[in-house]
Amino acid sequence: MSFKDLELNMGPQHPSTHGVLRLKVKIDNEVILSIEPVVGYLHRGMEKLWESLTYPQIMPYTDRLDYIGAVANNFAYALAVEKLAGIEVPKRAQYIRVVLAELMRISSHLAWIGFQANDIGAVSVLLYGFEDREDYLDIFEAYAGGRLTINALRLGGLPFDLDADLIARIRATLAGLPRRLREIETLLDENRIWKHRTQGVGCISAAEAVDYGLTGPCLRAAGIPWDIRKDIPYSSYEDFEFDVPTSDRSDVYGRYQVRMREIRQSARIVTQALDRLPAGEVLAKVPRVLKIPAGEVFHTTEAPKGELGFYIKSNGTDKPERIKMKSPSFINLQSLPLMCRGGIFSDIVGILGSLDIVLGEIDK
């Protein structure tokens, strides 16, 4: 066995490939020569499966795509179908959807902090992140009964309204958020080892990031303030005031900073939405059997992982002819070899973690 040109197989069963991702890594001692992600181990044939289901039936399946941020998938799918069918969603429902989606973003980012810190060896932060995320899962449980894949939205609105109790609970949880975030930041922000492991690691230039179609926090960490909530607002995002955090670092540390700031911005959006929650219905009148006239639509949203879009082609029946999803994890993953160039073997897990991939979304 030569160490000059050693081929190492990371995954599909490996503690830190975030699921069943396989990486073909070529290393020279500890230095990465090349790296090739191999996907498809979690392929469930989702897109094909959807062709045999009616539009409302598809909704719970979308939960299983990015299972760390389930509501974001529901949201993107519902918006695409509503746009195609011309369904007007009540204002109150739009606001509550924003609340749920942003809470999901917070919970997804908290889980990310935990995974990322664990990959770099700070085991305790994993538990802190998950402990904090627990509060948000509890909120979803109180809202819809589920914790992970909660099927929280319906075509045309929401299954349930937010009651005063739940609103008070969300506010209380968000009030505790800054203190929890500071706790994590105290452990990591100025930690020399954390900085060694994240600063200058996994760099990608802004131009390369755009060329590779990078979206979400990874793109914003490269210095490009592209956020669909801001640039192509949907579901009343234009009503809320929030900043798009960016970083010029474009390394793992930059992505960490961007996500930490995004959590705070999400909390800001939720607070505004709860403050100005309009009265009214939460579910539009949608026919029992939803037949959409022939046509096609693409609608894109800002999911926690990046730009999540659905392309739907209808043929006049109650089932779609074709659905194709643009999943952020899949597209972000392709920049992994670029980010790993010249890196050291230990960097792979840190960089892979910083992309925040979910295999359910990559393999579909």
Place this chain on the structure above:
Amino acid sequence: MSAPSPFVFEFLIPLGKIVAVLFYPLVMVIVMIWLERRVVALIQGRLGPNRVGFEGVLQPIADAVKIIFKEDIVQRQADRFLFNIAPALVMFSSLLAFCFIPLGEPIRIGAYELTLWVAQSPVGLLFVLGMSAISVFGVIFGGWASNSKYPLMGALRSVIQVLIYEIPIGLTVLTVVFLARSVDLVEIVRAQLAGKVWYGLLMPVSAVVFWISGVAETNRAPFDLPEAESELVAGYHTEYSGFKFAFFYIADYAHMVLVSSLVVILFFGGWLPPFANVPALAFLHKVPGFLWYLAKIMFFLYLYVWIRGTLPRYRFDELIKLAWKWLIPLSLANFLAVVVLKYVL
């Protein structure tokens, strides 16, 4: 009642001590495993094992029983001989070093003097350091004999790490030896009593550098690269299962106890109570020295756990940089300073 025969003094008591040396580290390992799991759990806001025995103290024993009954797998591609002796070698070298660790001053029972160590040698310190270095052979053999890529990488990392961190350890130990004018662990502690001050307070740089290097040598967080779970799965013992894995695991913890013992003996007065020479605090001598020693090593074992619960893991190049750019120059300068000061004063 007649005096016990020489048979008791010359055979039974040494035998008893040898058995004690086998069991004392193992008991400490059990305590350490429990301490680690509980304390890390509390740091992380979890409960940790709390069902088996009082507050889960017996959990390590339950784990050991489970692990004995696990299937012992030897891979087809493995080098059977080396694969099998590697865990034994690691265990053996860790336990053997404990023979030279003194737990206290000799106790007088009538005319007989019971020493609290199995062997005293004028080069005891060298022997202990040598034994702790031999354990790395077990790691190399284990990693190489598995004939698998992750264990091999883990073993290589471990070797490089231990070799590099031996240098600052050697240099800091040298300062202690220089002051105590002895390489005998018992004499080093006595010299700290005679010198009226613990060497750790006299030479804090030595103590800190020795402790950091000790953590690195035991492959513990933040220097746990050889077994970095998120990168190398389980490092050099990836392919081991059952009791052979347990050997690696126990030896790891025994090694920690050994390094803590060395820190305590070399820098923090071994079995001496704090301020051993202050007459007003003479009552502290009433407490058996063994308990002082235990309390001190428990502190350092706790420190191990605390560090692990707080810090992320170093990367390989940073680890080497830390040794070559900081610890080795620092310990060299420290050695020079100690020598010059000793000569001047």
